[in-house]
Amino acid sequence: MPLSEHEQRLLEQLEQQLHAEDPKFAxxxxSASGRSLSTRHIVVGSLVAIAGILVLLTGILSQIIAVGVLGFVIMGAGVYWATTRRAGAGSPRSTGNKPASSSKGGFMANLEERWDERHHGEDR
Structure with a gap:
């Protein structure tokens, strides 16, 4: 479910505050959010690894070392493909040109204030 405009604005404000208070963590x-495991990569990598195991077993049964080594390499490539994280296709989100809130309470205090305002607005 997509976020509403209000929720997107709140998220952008939270991001700005995080950048202001802890830029290293932000x-x-x-950098970590753009990289994730993809289901497609896991499935393809697993299938390649299984094919590598089959080639490896074929090499062992036929006693041809080169085929066994090739199967091992294919299996390793499949496992590598399935477990490496790929960079996301989207570019990093811009935080807009709005200035960050500079209240004395800090990030958590602002978050609590917004939470209270949100719930008080829904009660009316």
């Missing part, structure tokens, strides 16, 4: 999270 940059680490941005």
């Amino acid at each position: 940059s680490h999270m941005e």
